[in-house]
Amino acid sequence: MPLQWNPAWDIGIDIIDSQHRRWLEIFNALERSFLQGESMYDMQLSTFKEMLDYTHLHFDAEEKLMADSGYPAFSSHRRLHKDFDTLIYRHFRSHESGEAMLTSEMLQMMRNWLIAHIQSEDQKIAAFLASEGKAGSQ
Ligand SMILES: [Fe+2]
Numbered sequence: 497m498p499l500q501w502n503p504a505w506d507i508g509i510d511i512i513d514s515q516h517r518r519w520l521e522i523f524n525a526l527e528r529s530f531l532q533g534e535s536m537y538d539m540q541l542s543t544f545k546e547m548l549d550y551t552h553l554h555f556d557a558e559e560k561l562m563a564d565s566g567y568p569a570f571s572s573h574r575r576l577h578k579d580f581d582t583l584i585y586r587h588f589r590s591h592e593s594g595e596a597m598l599t600s601e602m603l604q605m606m607r608n609w610l611i612a613h614i615q616s617e618d619q620k621i622a623a624f625l626a627s628e629g630k631a632g633s634q
Pocket residue numbers: 558573577613617618
C-alpha cells in the first residue's frame with residue numbers, strides 16, 4: 497500500500513514539510529516500479545537515483561535548518577542521516593551494477609526508516625523550534 501502522508505507529521509516548517517511529502521511520493525514511485533517486476537529495471541534504477549538525490553537535497557535543507565537554529569542535537573541527527581544515506585547508496589550501487597537487485601526487504605527497511613525518522617527525530621526539531629518560538633517563521 498502506498499505510504500500516505502499523515503498531517504500529524506508536519507513539523508511546521510513549510511520547506512521541510514513539502515520535502516517530506518515529495519520524499520514519500522518518490523518512495524511510492526520506487527515501490528510501484530519494484531512491484532511491476534524486473535522488466536521495469538530502468539524505471540527502478542532512475543527512480544532509485546531520484547530517491548538518492550532527493551534524500552541528499554532534503555538532508556542538506558534539514559541540516560541547514562538545524563545549524564541555523566542552533567538545534568542542540570544537530571550532530572547526532574546528522575549522523576542518523578549519514579547512516580541512512582550510506583545504506584541506501586550501497587543498495588543503489590548494488591542495484592545499478594546488477595550485483596543485488598532491489599528487494600521487498602530493502603523497501604520495507606526504507607519505509608520503516610522514513611516513517612520512524614519523520615515521526616520521531618524530525619518531530620524533535622519541531623518541538624525545539626516551537627520552544628524557541630521559531631516554528632512557522634522560516
Ligand atoms: Fe531528519
